[in-house]
Amino acid sequence: MRNFLSVKDVLPLQTALALAKEVKAKPFADRELGRDKTLLMVFFNSSLRTRLSTQKAALNLGMNVIVLDINQGAWKLETERGVVMDGDKPEHILEAIPVMGCYCDIIGVRAFAGLQDRDYDYREVILNQFIQYSGKPVFSMEGATRHPLQSFADLITIEEYKKTPRPKVLLTWAPHPNALPQAVPNSFAEWMNQTDYEFVITHPEGYELDAEFVQGAVVEYDLEKAYRGADFVYAKNWSAYSGAQYGKVLHDDRRWTVDAQKMALTSNACFMHCLPVRRNMIVTDDVIESPASLVIPEAANRVVSAQTVLREILRGLL
């Protein structure tokens, strides 16, 4: 593997899952693989799970790790070409990226959607600039439109907890006070669409996702029908994708909060969320604290997905 940006980079999924299983069973088996190799983690946005789990994964592989928070202790970066740089940004990303590439062997990048310009966000400008200019393998630690390390960990978790070969997996929108990107639901849909699960998406009208990610998934606007028989309920907020509404919070209707009443409609469904989660907005205290909640094992599998991806990239460097 060279870069890791979406599910396409690890197909077929059965192979990816087999590799993940190996990594989880023997996390220190490849300690020599990363020797003298340095991972640079570049954050344009906040992070807890990704920051810690990716470091842990790299350390398990014997790598050195350097963490760079672009907005803390480094220089602010200009991203547009042709600008006369007489403002507050002392460095251009066209220099900064190849420079970063000089000091490491693999680069992880987190760069969220700005939610101002859909076309700009959906072109994944920053991730693609890193691929084009760094000279090093690049993996997404959540881009503008996808969060593939999260989706991979989600898939691993579902595989570990599913009680039927083809579970019904429900992705449900849930309310949130702020405007959030579509990266997690987009990515989750993209991965689910590569499985043979029964995959259903539910959300209020107006919160339709990009058709390219939804693909053949069933979109069910009736909450009761959506929940009925579900084996997994995957909650997430996102802002509007469509047209002029892009990046907007249309409403934060609490009828979409995941609660015990809705969970009672399911087939004893497990509850999932990528975290961080707003309690009593996205999900009630009792549901997230119930035995059906998988949020912690799901987060723990972030080490497994990151280590599996890093291992394949390291093998590609041999």
Place this chain on the structure above:
Amino acid sequence: MRNFLSVKDVLPLQTALALAKEVKAKPFADRELGRDKTLLMVFFNSSLRTRLSTQKAALNLGMNVIVLDINQGAWKLETERGVVMDGDKPEHILEAIPVMGCYCDIIGVRAFAGLQDRDYDYREVILNQFIQYSGKPVFSMEGATRHPLQSFADLITIEEYKKTPRPKVLLTWAPHPNALPQAVPNSFAEWMNQTDYEFVITHPEGYELDAEFVQGAVVEYDLEKAYRGADFVYAKNWSAYSGAQYGKVLHDDRRWTVDAQKMALTSNACFMHCLPVRRNMIVTDDVIESPASLVIPEAANRVVSAQTVLREILRGLL
């Protein structure tokens, strides 16, 4: 040892001191003990000595270290249960703690007293949540009411510099412009009370400490009597503990500043302070710069106390 929160976790002190001596004599002898083990250091507050000395201690033991500054590059954490999280805190500590526990083997936590609510502070809510929810050994890098790695380093230093078997150790309040927690004096008293030293506490009226920490120590309000014959003068500011005054600065009376005149009353006492220290508030330039000042060897022993504690926790994981 599982967790390290107070002197109770390393009793008897003679054993703890013997272990510390081993560590100081051969800092790299246990380089294999920490192999493939990751220390996560979580800071809710600023740190210089603890940040550096604990990293050094862990690196000496061959561990990997991940540092997380909660207020820099991570998500702000909600700490109360039942809240509708529609404000500025995107993550709940009830998720964040078990998640952190997934990505490491041992957790160090710094969480100062808020000084708003004595009962809340003295319950050590955050440290106890880490113990309850992280699933991993937890040690204090200064909690709301104790700073045991500091007190352990203080004890090691006194043992190294004492000229009589049972020195007189004086803990004196000293002025400071801001409201500081009682963690350092509480903890120092708790450790001194486990020794056979002559232990005296002096402070202005109104700055009485919690009786649980003072225990059998002599409290001497007369400054001259307090200093006379002292072998060690340990200065520290703290805010009021009592009742409605909790967390308040009652005054910053410079008569309590440690100066050459007071030191002249002692038995050539060594001067100690945990640092950072406000010069010419807590102590005059000439006293802290005199040969009697132990502030640097005391700080250096922070590596020893941290490494001794980490070593015992690592042994507990075997």
Place this chain on the structure above:
Amino acid sequence: MRNFLSVKDVLPLQTALALAKEVKAKPFADRELGRDKTLLMVFFNSSLRTRLSTQKAALNLGMNVIVLDINQGAWKLETERGVVMDGDKPEHILEAIPVMGCYCDIIGVRAFAGLQDRDYDYREVILNQFIQYSGKPVFSMEGATRHPLQSFADLITIEEYKKTPRPKVLLTWAPHPNALPQAVPNSFAEWMNQTDYEFVITHPEGYELDAEFVQGAVVEYDLEKAYRGADFVYAKNWSAYSGAQYGKVLHDDRRWTVDAQKMALTSNACFMHCLPVRRNMIVTDDVIESPASLVIPEAANRVVSAQTVLREILRGLL
């Protein structure tokens, strides 16, 4: 080598260049040299290249690395003696420096000129305090008046790309919106003056550098004459050095921007800059993106200069 503050610490340059060549050819050959040795990197100012390249250099040598951003997560430092510390700075550098020295084997320090007080800046107060009080070898990661790791990397790059034994090297001032220190041009001049190159400095009147750094270099105010026949054009902005103008931006005259027209006067000169660079102020997009631009190989050589210096300091510790 004990400390590394200027070119004087690595003379003669032929030896330094030979050591750098060894390091570049076999970056992992001295992996055992840094075993159990800890590098502490202390930043009083922002950094991208220095932060990453110095870490990479230390990791290549098998060292442990601790990064401390003084203004993030540590305590603000008082630097003047005799002050009653009742303000916003809780710690004095006279304690902080020896404390830092306790927790590491080598210290790198970045402390820019404040540009308020020329005498204070040119005495390199902070670097010299680290040398005086830390008890450990200290190297400059850019001081108030020099940036020797940059100059060393610049020299390595010129040696790699020069097409004649004694190339003409032009250091040119270029416009910038803010007041910048003289550290990079001072240091570059100091290193060039140790070579047998033809070394020319050009800048607008009023931007004269300190004569101690200029030494025997030719200062040419006529831009056309300066550029003609140059093999390397090294651009950099700096604020005024002279008298009452110290630290001021006299103007940001764009006639000094490095552009294709000026580069056409040269002998197919390579373009160099230490980065970060303000595009279309210092240099036009087309020049920095041309094949003649060496900014990326120059940045890559920062690992080589840092590793060469660290290796010599480590050898001095044996």
